[in-house]
Amino acid sequence: MRLPDSVTGSFLVALGAAAAYGGWILPPVPGQPVGPNVFPLVIGCGLALCGLAIVFGIGHSFEEEEELIPFEDGQAASPPPQSKLYGLRALLPPALLLFYVLAADRLGFIITAAIMVYVTSTALGAKWKLALPLAALSPFAIHLIFGKLLRVPLPVGLLPTPW
Amino acid sequence: MLKTLIDAFALISTWEVIIAMFAASVYGLVIGSLPGLSATMATALLVPVTFYLSPIAAIATIVAASSMAIFSGDIPGALLRIPGTPASAAYADEAYAMTRKGQAELALGAGVWFSAVGGIAGVLSLMILAPPLAEIALSFSTFEYFWLALLGLMCATLVARSSPVKAIAGMFIGLLVSCVGIENPGGIPRFTFGITDLFGGIEPIPALVGVFAVAQVMRAMLTPEPPPLPRRKFGSIMAGQWKLTKLYHWQMTRGNIVGIIIGVLPGAGADMAAWVSYAMSKRFSKEPEKFGTGHVEGLVEAGASNNASIASGWVPSLLFGIPGDTIAAIAIGVLYMKGLNPGPTLFTEKASSMYAIYLMFIIANILMIPLGIAMIRVAAYILLAPRSTVMPIIMLCCAVGSFAIGNNMFGVVTVAAFGVIGYVMEANGYPVAAMVLGIVMGTMVEQAFVTSLIKSDGSVLPFFERPVAAILAAMAIGALLWPVMVWIWRKVKPVQTAAATSR
Numbered sequence: 001m002r003l004p005d006s007v008t009g010s011f012l013v014a015l016g017a018a019a020a021y022g023g024w025i026l027p028p029v030p031g032q033p034v035g036p037n038v039f040p041l042v043i044g045c046g047l048a049l050c051g052l053a054i055v056f057g058i059g060h061s062f063e064e065e066e067e068l069i070p071f072e073d074g075q076a077a078s079p080p081p082q083s084k085l086y087g088l089r090a091l092l093p094p095a096l097l098l099f100y101v102l103a104a105d106r107l108g109f110i111i112t113a114a115i116m117v118y119v120t121s122t123a124l125g126a127k128w129k130l131a132l133p134l135a136a137l138s139p140f141a142i143h144l145i146f147g148k149l150l151r152v153p154l155p156v157g158l159l160p161t162p163w
Numbered sequence: 164m165l166k167t168l169i170d171a172f173a174l175i176s177t178w179e180v181i182i183a184m185f186a187a188s189v190y191g192l193v194i195g196s197l198p199g200l201s202a203t204m205a206t207a208l209l210v211p212v213t214f215y216l217s218p219i220a221a222i223a224t225i226v227a228a229s230s231m232a233i234f235s236g237d238i239p240g241a242l243l244r245i246p247g248t249p250a251s252a253a254y255a256d257e258a259y260a261m262t263r264k265g266q267a268e269l270a271l272g273a274g275v276w277f278s279a280v281g282g283i284a285g286v287l288s289l290m291i292l293a294p295p296l297a298e299i300a301l302s303f304s305t306f307e308y309f310w311l312a313l314l315g316l317m318c319a320t321l322v323a324r325s326s327p328v329k330a331i332a333g334m335f336i337g338l339l340v341s342c343v344g345i346e347n348p349g350g351i352p353r354f355t356f357g358i359t360d361l362f363g364g365i366e367p368i369p370a371l372v373g374v375f376a377v378a379q380v381m382r383a384m385l386t387p388e389p390p391p392l393p394r395r396k397f398g399s400i401m402a403g404q405w406k407l408t409k410l411y412h413w414q415m416t417r418g419n420i421v422g423i424i425i426g427v428l429p430g431a432g433a434d435m436a437a438w439v440s441y442a443m444s445k446r447f448s449k450e451p452e453k454f455g456t457g458h459v460e461g462l463v464e465a466g467a468s469n470n471a472s473i474a475s476g477w478v479p480s481l482l483f484g485i486p487g488d489t490i491a492a493i494a495i496g497v498l499y500m501k502g503l504n505p506g507p508t509l510f511t512e513k514a515s516s517m518y519a520i521y522l523m524f525i526i527a528n529i530l531m532i533p534l535g536i537a538m539i540r541v542a543a544y545i546l547l548a549p550r551s552t553v554m555p556i557i558m559l560c561c562a563v564g565s566f567a568i569g570n571n572m573f574g575v576v577t578v579a580a581f582g583v584i585g586y587v588m589e590a591n592g593y594p595v596a597a598m599v600l601g602i603v604m605g606t607m608v609e610q611a612f613v614t615s616l617i618k619s620d621g622s623v624l625p626f627f628e629r630p631v632a633a634i635l636a637a638m639a640i641g642a643l644l645w646p647v648m649v650w651i652w653r654k655v656k657p658v659q660t661a662a663a664t665s666r
Contacts, residue, residue, distance in 0.1 A: 094381070151215065
């Protein structure tokens with residue numbers, strides 16, 4: 001997800017401008033010169049200025065390129081396959097969290113959590129022999145800690161826990 | 164004084180506190196030793212648990228887990244050359260070189276011993292510095308608080324190992340996030356887009372969990388698994404440490420002092436302390452040529468430094484509510500939740516709680532020695548756990564923990580969103596720590612800024628009229644201009660050297 005500085009910088013300019021405008025149109029507090037509009041205005045302008053500076057490459061010389069530690073003994077790590085879809089794997093964790101938000105109330109904590117664990121584990125390269133027991137057991141362990149000991153009201157859904 | 168001390172002892176000698184502290188220590192050691200799971204993440208994931216504990220037990224868990232995790236990051240650093248936490252990155256190469264020379268015991272022992280010493284030095288600084296600073300802080304008005312907060316934010320951008328412009332942009336993004344909600348000077352919904360869940364603002368803790376934990380799981384999806392740890396038998400771990408202490412007592416003290424100073428500076432934390440101390444150790448060493456070949460001197464100084472910064476990072480947090488580093492930022496959230504609102508009056512009104520915090524820091528650092536040794540011995544087994552079993556559980560904890568903070572699903576959405584934001588920012592060189600500090604301090608900065616503006620009737624002059632405010636303003640503006648000066652100096656220097664060679 002390494003984007004060129006011009007892209008991230010332009011995005012910041014847009015974000016800053018939007019924030020400043022959003023602050024500008026807020027209603028002032030009657031009889032007072034400063035209200036809720038000042039702070040977003042200042043931040044928005046600052047953000048837009050930073051964005052401009054980034055677009056023009058100011059401060060780039062301060063950045064340190066990330067050093068990759070080479071493996072010794074010649075056992076170089078196999079380079080990850082460079083297909084376009086491969087990068088999208090990174091979006092899996094937030095997608096699973098959103099899935100939890102949507103499904104937990106209906107399916108219940110245990111089932112939703114088991115699906116999350118199984119998918120994450122498999123995506124990280126676990127065989128089903130490892131992922132399946134993990135998915136079966138870890139939701140109960142988490143439920144025991146958070147639901148039972150700490151009394152977080154986790155959704156029950158289809159499958160009630162034995163306690 | 165003595166009565167407060169006895170009160171403090173009574174506060175911490177309950178079963179709840181003792182069990183919480185022990186469990187958090189083990190938890191911190193395990194999370195810190197797993198590569199990719201940082202001390203900040205360990206602390207952030209702990210917050211939902213602290214909701215259900217008494218105030219002192221809650222702080223005990225934070226104190227114990229953060230101190231232990233910073234030490235235990237040294238373990239995979241020394242054995243695998245992969246730092247467990249960013250704070251160990253500075254000397255992971257050195258420690259690994261020692262392991263290859265067959266001195267793994269000495270390297271890890273130095274990690275435990277000098278971490279504990281550094282931690283205790285940090286607590287002492289907290290005990291000595293905080294009360295007199297509280298006296299001064301009592302006379303602060305909103306002008307001083309505004310400049311102080313600004314100085315904190317500027318420090319956070321200065322120490323980032325990235326472009327200062329990007330760091331400042333990150334800070335602005337954090338401040339912008341803190342603008343959301345109705346908690347603003349006018350009490351009107353701001354940037355809520357009509358979404359009811361946004362009226363209360365964006366909670367800092369789910370944002371932190373997202374940035375530090377979810378983003379890490381996202382990165383794990385794309386990076387290859389670290390190699391397994393070769394099993395080895397350890398000899399005596401503490402042997403020779405006392406000799407090292409006597410030999411390198413000056414380096415140790417210097418490491419402690421540097422760590423304390425960096426910890427007190429808002430925004431700069433343990434990783435910065437370790438980098439600076441390691442560099443200093445190399446610069447002032449009598450045998451700098453040995454550095455990088457498995458020389459223990461740098462380890463002593465940097466290990467003493469990063470743990471010292473953990474405790475001293477609490478100084479600005481407790482006094483002003485300005486976090487010394489990202490871990491302290493989380494601690495501030497817990498302090499507010501538990502009714503121990505940071506501020507100078509904390510030291511007079513809740514003196515026994517303050518002493519309890521000092522005591523817990525000391526106990527945690529003493530406890531570090533036996534638990535740390537045990538951890539080193541079992542590390543080989545813990546590091547056997549593949550990522551594909553650890554990361555899914557982290558994910559579950561993120562979901563459940565963020566739900567538990569407000570018992571609503573919006574927390575989980577926040578975590579997911581900040582996971583993406585943190586991942587994209589990190590990948591493009593925007594330091595996330597600057598954004599986190601912006602989120603945590605935003606409300607305070609705005610309050611101080613707007614109140615000051617109302618008091619001064621729109622004029623800028625009163626911001627500089629009070630002596631302390633003027634000094635703080637000069638420091639904050641200096642911090643802002645520092646990168647510019649470095650940049651100019653870098654531009655001028657090559658010209659000078661070119662001119663010198665052509666002559």
